[in-house]
Amino acid sequence: MVYQCKHCGELLEFDDEDFDCGGSYHPDGEEMLWGHLQFEHSDIFERDVDLETPFMIEEDYILKEE
Numbered sequence: 001m002v003y004q005c006k007h008c009g010e011l012l013e014f015d016d017e018d019f020d021c022g023g024s025y026h027p028d029g030e031e032m033l034w035g036h037l038q039f040e041h042s043d044i045f046e047r048d049v050d051l052e053t054p055f056m057i058e059e060d061y062i063l064k065e066e
Contacts, residue, residue: 002065003033003057007041011064033057 002013014029030053037045037060048056057063 001029001063003061004064005036005040006060006062007044010036010040012036012061033061 001015002011004011012032014032033056034045034053037048037056041060044060048059051059
């Protein structure tokens with residue numbers, strides 16, 4: 001899976017099995033996406049910190065490859 005950050009264009013790539021766990025979000029993939037926001041875009045992280053993960057992904061990332 002490859003996600004592109006809408007804010008800086010950085011690509012975050014990881015194996016499907018690290019992220020997708022039976023239709024719900026696996027903590028490793030979730031942590032990678034949240035971590036990027038927290039460390040690279042702290043203002044956006046603060047804005048979105050209360051969002052559920054699927055809404056954060058929709059708001060901040062583009063799925064480039066599955």
